[in-house]
Amino acid sequence: MNLPATSSPPSHRRYFFEKFGITERLLERCLGEALSAGGDYADLYFESVTSTSLGVDEQIVKSASTGTSAGCGIRVLSGERTGYAYTDNLNPDRLLHAAKTAALIASGPAKRPVQGFIEAPTADLYPVPLGGFDLDLAARLELILRADRAARAFDNRIVQVRAGYSEELRRILIVGSDGAFASDTQPLCRLNVFVIAKDGQTTTKGSAGGGGRAGLDQFVGSKSPEGLAQEAARGAILQLSAVPAPAGEMQVVLGPGWPGILLHEAVGHGLEADFNRKGTSAFTGLIGRPVASPKVTVVDNGTMEGRRGSLNVDDEGSATQETVLIENGILKGYLTDKLSARLMGTANTGSGRRESYHCIPMPRMTNTYMLAGEDSPEDILHSVKRGLYAVNFGGGQVDITNGKFVFSASEAYLIEDGKITAPVRDATLIGNGPEALKYVSMVGNDLKLDEGIGTCGKDGQSVPVGVGMPTIKLDRMTVGGTGR
């Protein structure tokens, strides 16, 4: 998967036209059928995904699988209503039937879609060679075998190692009744390592992963198989000597990178426009108001080259962008898609995403991160008398309506008199979204993005995302351990 000869946008379109016999005339007929009972807007979303995954387990290449899926989702918008139908059979009859089903949402005189399509030029954030990637399995196997060797060599207390590699190539074609026409080819790959460490009666786990929308050459440095394997093994060994996490409110320092999941849960979801349009978010009506300390600026940026959360176009065919969510502590804007932008009378931020052609698009995040501040990470740690330093996390979750969010620390340490001391066992941190970031008192100069492992779930739909953050200090946060 080396990336020299880059593609030009028309090749994405050509893929659907050639492989599935799609024609512009058929697209126009389907849109016409979709608007046959009226409605404000209709679109067709064609998707074709091929995926491959390989796994080594107990030093044996035990698993290999491949999958393909293709289909089309047809949507009709009428006021606040959405009609949706999909088909995994791309014959004209099936497409027209799906269009007819989606059309049932509206009830009025037929509308005529705009004739002729205009494909706007898009960014090229993850160049894909013409004809797709090669499938050099040996090179991919080598990655997981190297990870397996490195993890086992790290420490003889590492008793189990699993390494997995997965990649997918997702091709999409979107046409709208407004004449919009967009296509994209989106690569995504990921390398993961899981280990178990055992010492006497104590057993612990560790994991690490990395990836993005780029070729195999991204797996170098901290994302090399050795780098990830050592990171996973180090985490598991560290946990062997962990003490119970403290319980209660205290100062919390979050390390750079993946701990940015704080932003995703505490503010990101609450700023998705669908919740705010309906008044169901704890952030509803807070535009222009302070929701964080003045040191805090948070953006969502879908235009970063090669990153897991990046997209040339969203799943409605709109170009992605950098959207400022919070600027110097003031709430600036929401993440919108076509429906919410139209209903709220705001600009579309290109945030309409969906898991697959089975799903209705919704406003979602891409890569969400906090801009760097001026403090050195050392000064931040030295300023804490007693607290928690959390550098790695598992998943998180938020209740959009009351704003309460959690995220679970998988690597954290006690801070005593400005020094990092004992590692602590897993603990969940909890806070209130519109309040939590007001307690950010120091922001580090070490902004880092995660290694490319995030998957975000909303309404049962999963999409790849990124997060990032510099080291920050929160003067108050609740740590859910069992200790004193």
Add this chain to the structure above:
Amino acid sequence: MPDAVSVHDATPLDLESLATDVVKRAVEAGASDAEVVVREGDEFSVNVRMGQVETLKESGSRALGLRVFLGKRSASASTSDLTADGIRQVVDGALALAKVTEEDPYVGLPETEDFGAIKDDLHLYYEDVYSLPGPERIEWARRCEAAALTADKRITNSDGGSFDAATGSKVLANSRGFVGCYRSSYAGVSAAPLAVDANGQMQRDGWWSSARCFAHLESPEAVGIEAARRTVRRLGARRVPTQRVPIVFAPEVARSLIGSVFDAASGDAIWRHASYLAGKLDEQIGAASLTIVDDNAMLLPTGVGGFGTSPFDGEGLPSRRTIVLEKGVLRNYMLNTYAARKLGMKSTHNASRGLAGAPGIGCGNLYLEPGTQTPEEIIGDVKAGLYVTGLMGFGTNLVTGDYSRGAAGLWIENGQLTHAVEEITIAGNLGEMLKNVTAIGNDLEFRGAVASPTIRIDGMTIAGA
């Protein structure tokens, strides 16, 4: 709007012959064994928000997955393209991948004599889930939301009411001669209202009813009123101080603990040493009052198959009942064929099978056997404690047993539920928590595949203000 119609015309028989045909092709192409799963499904859903239809979705799809073996090597492939071309690519793709894998002495289909399926009707499929005409389905969603919106004047907003229906067919076939097929159905109605208190603080909660047959759904009004009750009782929520007190888990959250016990007893976690229960078979790991059963052949008291019921498991072994915990003693690791071979045991017929990849391990109908106390009696015995109705996050570490999750609920004072509680965590260790179960309710009800009565656990830590 017409009634839902399948956008595919295949009958289950067609799917069976498709599956056996693909098995045959894989063997002809060189596989020493092959296993095929075919799935077909139709879905309908409508969401009504503030009295207006918000989304209406109706569709169907099908897909096929193939697992091949070359001696002790194996690989898999899946596709949504069931044309001759698509099938050829699946067979070729799986075999090509199997050649790059390595020999694993434990891999392979189950022993031929172990295959089988329950012959009795398990009552999994009811055509009546699609019996409501389109406009009445919308009406059910509207009625459910309306009941919630009018139940209390503090209910001011809503994420809507919804009605869903689905049917599906699943076929499993392999080169040892097993062919199994079953159809299943689902219908559901739900509401998700929002309430606001005098300080402008909003809360959202919801409730639902789901069943395999439409006739067994609760009325939309009953569901909407319960959703409103649950939402309003969260108003005025506040934090409580960090402390150790008894915690009473309501059934809808207690079931996640029972699910964690199953996951920790799952053979894959056991042979990897990735579970705190590894090596503890036949040991007392919980209170003597705890008996946990997994039964993937179960009929509900209504005579209908449970949501975890099926005639055979993901590898074609007949469904059955397995005791996980008996009076607190770990009686079985939960196993598919692979994990069983790794541990030198027999499968408990708990293989789960997606389209791609090797079978996993999954529960059927998993439940904690009820006790004798009513939930009111259990709460009534608590001097000061927390009644948990909502949990957040993924803070369950099955390797160490460490448990730490966000929680919301109601404070118990002198045996009475008082104010709502939120923005706190509850933490402990599963090993100790199971031993510290001090009360089990008599209120077991299957609202899903995993069910638990109310349970009380002592000794956990609340982290709060």
